[in-house]
Amino acid sequence: MSxxxxxxxxxxxxxxxxxxxxxxxxxxxxxxxxxMEELRELYDALMPQMEAIVAYLDQFSPAHLPxxxxxxxxxxxxxxxxxxxxxxxxxxxxxxxxxxxxxxxxVE
Amino acid sequence: xxxxMSDKRWAKVYPELGTGPVPAEPYISPEYFALERERVFRRxxxxxxxxxxxxxxxxxxxxxxxxxNASIVLIRGDDGVVRGFHNVCSHRGNKxxxxxxxxxxxYLTCNFHSWAYDSQGQLKWVSDEENFFxxxxxxxxxxxxxxxxxxxxxxxxxxPQPRESLSTYLDGxxxxxxxAGFERLALAHVYRVDExxxxxxxxxxxxxxxHLPFQHRASFPDVFVLKDNRYTRLLDVRFFRRHSxxxxxxxxxxxxxxxxxxxxxxxxxxxxxxxxxIGDFDFYAxxxxxxxxxxxxxxxxxxxxxxxxxxAVDRTVWEIKIYFPPAETAGQxxxxxxxxxxxxxxxxxxAAAHETIxxxxxxxxxxxxxxxxxxxQIRHFHKVLADQVGVFQxx
Ligand code: FES
Numbered sequence: 001m002s003x004x005x006x007x008x009x010x011x012x013x014x015x016x017x018x019x020x021x022x023x024x025x026x027x028x029x030x031x032x033x034x035x036m037e038e039l040r041e042l043y044d045a046l047m048p049q050m051e052a053i054v055a056y057l058d059q060f061s062p063a064h065l066p067x068x069x070x071x072x073x074x075x076x077x078x079x080x081x082x083x084x085x086x087x088x089x090x091x092x093x094x095x096x097x098x099x100x101x102x103x104x105x106x107v108e
Numbered sequence: 109x110x111x112x113m114s115d116k117r118w119a120k121v122y123p124e125l126g127t128g129p130v131p132a133e134p135y136i137s138p139e140y141f142a143l144e145r146e147r148v149f150r151r152x153x154x155x156x157x158x159x160x161x162x163x164x165x166x167x168x169x170x171x172x173x174x175x176x177n178a179s180i181v182l183i184r185g186d187d188g189v190v191r192g193f194h195n196v197c198s199h200r201g202n203k204x205x206x207x208x209x210x211x212x213x214x215y216l217t218c219n220f221h222s223w224a225y226d227s228q229g230q231l232k233w234v235s236d237e238e239n240f241f242x243x244x245x246x247x248x249x250x251x252x253x254x255x256x257x258x259x260x261x262x263x264x265x266x267x268p269q270p271r272e273s274l275s276t277y278l279d280g281x282x283x284x285x286x287x288a289g290f291e292r293l294a295l296a297h298v299y300r301v302d303e304x305x306x307x308x309x310x311x312x313x314x315x316x317x318x319h320l321p322f323q324h325r326a327s328f329p330d331v332f333v334l335k336d337n338r339y340t341r342l343l344d345v346r347f348f349r350r351h352s353x354x355x356x357x358x359x360x361x362x363x364x365x366x367x368x369x370x371x372x373x374x375x376x377x378x379x380x381x382x383x384x385x386i387g388d389f390d391f392y393a394x395x396x397x398x399x400x401x402x403x404x405x406x407x408x409x410x411x412x413x414x415x416x417x418x419x420a421v422d423r424t425v426w427e428i429k430i431y432f433p434p435a436e437t438a439g440q441x442x443x444x445x446x447x448x449x450x451x452x453x454x455x456x457x458x459a460a461a462h463e464t465i466x467x468x469x470x471x472x473x474x475x476x477x478x479x480x481x482x483x484x485q486i487r488h489f490h491k492v493l494a495d496q497v498g499v500f501q502x503x
Contacts, residue, residue: 057438083367
């Protein structure tokens with residue numbers, strides 16, 4: 001298994017490997033640094049796969065995910081991270097938020 | 109225009125809270141803030157966190173309370189009891205614990221000259237002790253701060269002689285949330301926002317649902333709007349001496365986004381976590397600066413807390429904590445992430461509003477602010493505050 005790979009049945013999603021991020025702060029930063037086209041691409045690719053992803057992950061205990069399954073979960077969390085931008089705002093960040101959105105800070 | 113009282117639900121129930129304008133000065137006055145520091149924050153019970161944050165003997169947590177000019181260390185003793193102390197060395201006043209949290213194997217040791225205190229705050233070691241004069245170690249422990257725990261929430265009171273016990277202070281909140289079982293949920297996410305706003309502006313902006321369909325129209329267009337009603341209405345509001353709870357219902361036929369529909373399908377975790385909710389969403393404002401928010405989930409409920417920590421009259425750290433039941437399935441984990449992201453959106457919008465409101469009031473363009481019937485809980489908070497501070501009261 002090469003570093004950074006996803007479980008074999010989800011290899012088609014490997015082009016989104018950069019989104020397999022463990023930390024919320026990193027997922028937020030990635031969303032903010034992306035264009036709407038990039039966010040929509042991730043959204044469109046993940047949306048039809050989410051049920052299969054959950055079914056796959058549920059073979060394991062959540063506390064003991066194999067590495068590639070762990071990355072798949074992080075990718076799924078990034079999907080969640082971008083849903084509001086795509087469905088509600090039409091821009092990567094919430095509308096009418098703080099002047100500098102990084103001031104709203106997850107403590108990790 | 110003469111007000112028609114027949115459709116004013118809450119003012120009729122609580123006439124003592126009045127209906128008039130409320131002075132804006134307390135939001136921006138440095139003098140008022142100085143009084144709040146002395147007469148409120150140094151005299152009432154303040155929430156510091158939860159017992160699960162220091163589960164083992166020797167585990168400690170430091171809270172620097174700028175509003176009280178104090179640093180407090182909370183530590184679980186080797187006897188299992190959670191105690192609070194001023195984080196100040198008995199030798200010459202240095203800050204004893206410098207990190208925010210940790211676990212001490214035996215002793216808390218001051219960096220300056222290595223005096224060491226045990227997990228119950230007793231002074232146990234003085235370097236070069238023979239060169240001191242009449243030193244009584246047994247009388248030189250860390251200065252205790254009144255500390256008590258309610259339903260797992262740790263509170264301290266900086267008054268050397270607290271006027272009432274924590275349970276008396278919390279009044280009917282204790283009955284309302286008795287046995288809630290908060291310990292079944294785990295702290296999942298913490299946010300801290302350093303805001304250019306008075307702490308009461310931040311708290312008040314959260315302490316109502318009137319603003320939801322407007323300020324959050326992009327984020328939650330119709331989640332709180334009841335079907336036959338263009339505006340939000342409280343389902344219930346109750347007062348427990350200094351504290352309040354308001355409740356509301358969610359709109360069962362609100363617009364569902366594609367991801368919301370998906371996540372609801374994915375989260376098939378069995379129901380096992382229910383909290384004692386009055387409505388679908390309950391907001392407890394525990395005077396002065398602590399909030400517990402309970403949320404009804406389709407399968408599992410969850411809760412959040414806010415602590416509004418004043419740094420100055422125009423600066424506040426809004427501390428947000430989200431607690432979820434431990435996820436048993438990937439679908440539940442994703443559902444929780446989803447709930448968190450949707451809430452975070454709204455809280456970001458709120459944080460921005462806290463600052464624009466503060467800027468507006470700081471301009472002194474307005475001498476008063478107004479509250480409608482469904483904002484009565486804010487009126488209550490200001491009455492309690494004015495009583496506690498003892499000035500700026502209007503008839
Ligand atoms: S001030 Fe703490 S040991 Fe001297």
